[in-house]
Amino acid sequence: MTKPPEVAVLGSINMDLVSVTTRRPEPGETVLGTGFSLVPGGKGANQALAARRSGARVRFLGAVGSDLFAPPLRQVLTEAGVDTARLRSLPGPSGVASIVVDADGENTIIVTPGANGGFDGLDADDLACVAAADILLCQLEIPVDTVTAAARRARAAGTVVLLNPSPARALPAELWRDVDVAVVNSGEARSLGGVLESVPHVVVTRGAQGADYRGPEGRSHVPSPRVEVVDTTGAGDAFTGALAAAWHRGPERALAWACAAGALATTRLGASSSIPDARRIGRLLGDTTSESNR
Template sequence: MDLVVRQPRLPKPGETMFGSGYSTVPGGKGLNQAVAAARQGGAVDFMGAVGNDANGTELRGVLALHGIGARGLADVPEPTGTAHISVLDSGENSIVVVSGANATVTALDAEQEATIAQARFLVMQCELPVSALVAGIRIARANRVFTVLTPAPVLPLPEGFVGSVDLVVPNQIEATELTGEADPVRAAELLSAHRTWAIVTLGAGGCVLAFDGTVVGLAPARPVKAVDTTAAGDTFVGALVARLAAFGLPLELSAAAISEERMIDAVRWATVASSISVTRAGATSSMPSLAEVAAILA
């Protein structure tokens, strides 16, 4: 659950300041990406954990509202995870995540493994323990499921972990943390080595797209007046995967199965979806429908 405070700037250490608004909004990177994909026409199943509390009940309701399957979502004694978000008047944000129930997902049960095996795409974030992500990749690889990783929050990852996924989508800060490279082009080249797709998102600067160590191109952002950038990156990922899924790709997917033309098309689609989301407040509440994106790209 996102706990959002609107404020003019970030406080200095030890400073108390006034904010101009407070709200609670269903969120979490996984939920955000699931809702974004569902709103773009994707058929989505969700895995993770929530607490036996009011926040958990509300989040389950969000999944049901969007027709997202929840058979892989566990109820646990720990409280539902929260994200504490400061949204500045400029539209920028900073986020502190308290994992709660998510931290209990250290392995996958049979139901979750079956859900992955039957999927076309597995979309992961680092809000679950790394051991669960490793298990998810193992099941996906065995069943030729295309794997997507949003490496946020950035955590220490096993050697070769990023190279084992088909697509990695960090923002510029995350890309720098993972590679040590401040230049997003060079970071994208490093992240895409070993026949991996990499998309480094740059906010208003667009994104860098690379495959197998070579930059494919730099996609510009769609200029808009930003109100709230919360979940802009999650909207991008959800819309991107939904667009890729709509292409009718081969049953057995890998990074090499996605052509440059199709990935560029999906990036264009995701860029528009993300640009719409930042013109609205909130996370899941800001995400556009398939019709809204299609109308702009028509």
């Protein structure tokens, strides 16, 4: 049995306030909800959970606040087996996401960064964590300067840098130079345009249609398994975290694994609570080797 890869996830962690309704309101309109739940989330934390449940060893670098949400946010990671030694506490509120999910499983999200916005600067232990990992997985719900510094250290140490540039924005050229793998949805791909041409490996997610891949050996498309959709919140994060955990298996197998993880994540309500483990992903793919990734 090979040693599972180590993934350092640098990113956000939020408490998701999820409201369920038959349809999302129009501007100025009030609609009645049919359900409500508090679900730990944030792109960074979701991707960390996805990588861990796919079998990787995961260390999380991020920040929570000093409010009532901080303890359960930390707990959900530690209970999943994610190393939270580099999860710092900052004065003030933790990050919060207000999410409305309609009867079709589509969502609208407002993110208030809280402590995520104050995650400035990486100390020597943070940088050592990045350098020791096989893969550094980042997003853009924390300050870009922090992501850039981590990617620079990862590049110097030979750590693969996987960036999910979401929400899409202009990024410094020095960050793009250090990115090995970019994971974007179709809208982000259009927004970023030619910037992605410098990235060796580019994955474009297309929801129920699967994902496209472009790399040194050419292009390919991987379809997504068909499932009954309940809530699409966090599906992209499940995809990206699973991709990072399986990247050592090669792009083609990693994309198939990630597409299955993303599909399964839509079958349950909530982000972190819907992320599948390696056993469920393997069953969906008919992959009898999935247990070896755990």
